[in-house]
Amino acid sequence: MDKFVADQAEGLRRLLARQQTRVLAVTGAAPGAGSTSTVVNLAAALAQQGKEVLVLDESVAGISVSAMLGGLRGVAQAAAVVRGEIPLEQAVARHALGFALLAAPRHSLAASIDIALLSGNADIVLIDAQLGAHGTLSDLALQAHDVMLVTRVGAVAITETYACLKRLHYVHALAQFRLLANQVPRERDAQTAFDNLAGVAGHYLGITLEDAGHIPADAQMGRALTLSRCLVDAFPSTAAARALCQLAAALPHWPQRHALAAPAVEASASAVSVNAPPPLAQSFARHA
Numbered sequence: 001m002d003k004f005v006a007d008q009a010e011g012l013r014r015l016l017a018r019q020q021t022r023v024l025a026v027t028g029a030a031p032g033a034g035s036t037s038t039v040v041n042l043a044a045a046l047a048q049q050g051k052e053v054l055v056l057d058e059s060v061a062g063i064s065v066s067a068m069l070g071g072l073r074g075v076a077q078a079a080a081v082v083r084g085e086i087p088l089e090q091a092v093a094r095h096a097l098g099f100a101l102l103a104a105p106r107h108s109l110a111a112s113i114d115i116a117l118l119s120g121n122a123d124i125v126l127i128d129a130q131l132g133a134h135g136t137l138s139d140l141a142l143q144a145h146d147v148m149l150v151t152r153v154g155a156v157a158i159t160e161t162y163a164c165l166k167r168l169h170y171v172h173a174l175a176q177f178r179l180l181a182n183q184v185p186r187e188r189d190a191q192t193a194f195d196n197l198a199g200v201a202g203h204y205l206g207i208t209l210e211d212a213g214h215i216p217a218d219a220q221m222g223r224a225l226t227l228s229r230c231l232v233d234a235f236p237s238t239a240a241a242r243a244l245c246q247l248a249a250a251l252p253h254w255p256q257r258h259a260l261a262a263p264a265v266e267a268s269a270s271a272v273s274v275n276a277p278p279p280l281a282q283s284f285a286r287h288a
Contacts, residue, residue, distance in 0.1 A: 021119045025144035027129040029161035034182040035150040036063050039128040040230045045248035047098030054122040056104040058130040065128055078104035078118055088120050106138035115143040135167045145257045148178040148212055153193040169205050181214035190214035215243050
């Protein structure tokens with residue numbers, strides 16, 4: 001009897017301690033930045049740390065989360081859940097590493113979709129957000145609490161990242177982003193890139209950038225993809241895998257913000273001038 005009461009008390013404590021589902025939209029500031037591989041590795045690392053994770057995959061072709069993992073079977077589309085054709089529990093595919101996956105191509109979902117309908121009992125929802133034709137976020141991704149841009153370091157990548165920040169700021173009225181530097185040769189390169197971007201974005205746009213850290217360059221990343229596995233599972237002792245696990249451990253403790261929920265203005269996006277101020281790339285080149 002005492003054990004039964006103790007189990008009930010523990011269950012109640014867990015229920016009361018449970019926080020709101022955290023939703024993070026992850027997107028690449030430019031093609032090839034590595035946002036999808038970041039989502040896959042974060043999902044695996046979070047699951048290893050005991051979190052219930054749901055990945056919403058907005059990609060419909062090319063490199064998607066499902067394709068990167070060798071084509072998970074039974075991945076249903078979120079639109080079917082929204083239409084009530086299939087329960088969420090049956091729609092998600094469960095990867096062997098412990099996280100759930102649901103296809104959510106941006107063209108298939110109604111603008112009014114409530115992400116809470118797709119979150120289920122997840123602790124963390126990761127959206128592999130695909131930018132639209134004009135470089136805008138989907139209505140689903142705009143319900144995230146944070147947007148994390150994945151970028152490379154180097155003059156061209158930094159200029160492209162600033163252009164992406166400017167576009168998202170003017171179209172969606174976003175003023176806060178997290179920045180993750182991927183495949184970084186040297187730690188000082190990541191710090192230089194962040195300092196340049198944070199300074200210029202703050203001065204010219206009034207944007208606040210928060211440093212999500214950096215992932216060291218690692219040849220094993222490509223090998224893991226060849227094996228249809230993720231780095232934190234296939235090569236957990238590498239520096240890049242450890243950095244991803246550290247990011248996963250920090251993510252649940254980020255300050256919880258209100259969902260973005262800003263309307264997209266696709267028509268005006270193409271009119272935004274996205275040229276970075278000349279000193280941006282030059283400054284990086286001087287310090288690299």
